[in-house]
Amino acid sequence: MTTATSEPTASLTEPPAPRPPSRRRIWLGSLVALLVVLALGGGAWYLIQRTNEPAAGRPGFGGPGSTVGHAVVRQHPLAVTIDALGTVTPLATITLKPQVGGVLTEVLYTEGQTVTKGQLLARIDPRPYEQALAQAQGTRVRDEAQLEAARVTLARYRTLLGQDSIARQDVDTQAALVKQLEGTVITDRAAEAAARLNVEYTRITAPVAGRIGLRTVDPGNTVTANAATGIAVITQMNPIDVQFAVPQDRLPDIQAQLAKGEALPVKALDRTRTTELDAGTFSTLDNVVDTGTGTVKGKARFANARTTLFPNQFVNIQMTLRTIDALVVPVTAVRTGPEGSFVYVINEDRKVSMRPVKRGEATVELVAITEGLQAGELVVTEGGDRLKDGAPVILQGEKPVAGPRPGASGPRAAQGERRRRPPPQ
Structure with a gap:
């Protein structure tokens, strides 16, 4: 007798077993993870290189090989001068007034003419x-x-x-x-x-030599004695004075030079300070200090042989007190920082060094350096606003030297450098 046995059957409500991930998904996930790791590593490397890079090599800080102007520190005679604004003043300004009245019969001068002392200018009947x-x-x-x-x-x-x-x-x-x-x-x-x-x-003559102005009375008119307007004005032109203001702090220097009996040369320059109108000597000082400006009026005399100075003309005065022998650099080379004056010195490796200096006497173009520099050194005169201590520079007129790309280092850079070198002959 046989016994029938039944095999167990799967339940219709049991969920299916999960499928294993495909190889494609595993490969894509690994690739994304690798890219993320590489990006993080590259960013960290760039930040490290950026931190180690000198400030002078970064963009905005002068960059490697910034072109600058330069000058040589040299021993040079430097004139200690006083610059001021002056007014041309004639030695004499005379209004020709008739001493007697009558009819003006003759006028024997031309307007603007240069007359001599004693020259007959007009006649009254x-x-x-x-x-x-x-x-x-x-x-x-x-x-x-x-x-x-x-x-x-x-x-x-x-x-x-x-x-x-x-x-x-x-x-x-x-x-x-x-x-x-x-x-x-x-x-x-x-x-x-x-x-x-x-x-x-009745004969009106010139009391001084000078330039006669415009005529105010024509022949045939009746003139009166001591008329207010007169018939003309004579201004003495040769020599002529220039009056200007001297700072009161400069009085001891001026008085010391005058006590030695030395003449102080004075130059009269035009408005742009580029053309010398005439050269003269210092004459005298006023006897009081102007409390409003702290200056003393001074006067210089000029021969004015070429009549380049005209009465009431404004000119720039440059008076030389003395001349000293000093180390000088252009004024544009000296800069001012939180710790005082300094210059950028260009070293032999074409890198700059910030060096503090002490200023001395100065002119419009040059300044004396009493401490901090030696003769023959190179200093930056133009382009210093973009520099920092240790920054490389290129002098004007020089060609930049080719080198490895910024950031390139290690064996690859050296290998690339060897490749760029020409083969030995």
Whole structure:
């Protein structure tokens, strides 16, 4: 007898077993993870290289091989000067005013003409004054004749008095008459001299040499004595002075040089300070300090032979106090930082070093360095705003030297460098 057995059957509600991941998904996941690791590693390497890179080699800090201007530190005579703004002032400005009135008959000058001292410039009708002179001369001659007659009579009276033939009173009266006539003759001579002077005043002459201005009265017009406007103005041009202000701190230096008897040379420059108008010498100082500006007025005299200086003209004055022998650099080479003045010195390896210096006397272009530099060194004059201590530079006129790419190092860089080298001959 056989027994029937039943095999167990799978339940219809049991979930299916999970499928194993495919090889494609495993490969893609590994690739993404590898890329992430490489990106993180590259970023870390770049940050490390960026940190180790010197500041001078970064963009914005001058970059390798920044082109700069340069100058050589040299021993050079440096003039210690005072620069100021001056006003040209003539030695004499004269308004020609008639001393007598009358009709202006002649004008013998041209406007703007340079005249000499004593030159005849104009004439006033002299006839009225010549008549007055003749009248004064006639009066003088008449009174001199009366005086002579009175003297003869006095001599006769004195002879009679010695013979006791006339009273002493008559002699004394005659003597008084002689004295009176002598006074009259003196008055007549003075009136004659005044009339002769008026005749001379009809000739208007130049009291000084100079440049005559524009005419204010034409011939034929009547002029009056001592008119306010006059007939012209003469300005003395040669020599001429320039007045300027000197800082009160410079007074000891100026007085010390004047005490030595040395002449202080002065230059008059134009508005742009590029053209020298004339050269002269310092004359004198005023006797007071202007409390408002802290300056003292000074005056310099110029020959002005070429008439380049004109009255009331504004000029730039440069007065030389003394000349010193010092190490000098251009003014643009010296910079000011938190710790004071400094310069960028260019080393032999074409890298700059920041070096503190002490300034001395200075001019518009050069400045003396009393400490910090030696003759023959190179300093940066242009392009220093982009530099830091240790930055490489290229001098103007030089060609940059080719080198490895920024960031390239190690055996590959060395191998690339060897590849770029030309084969030995």
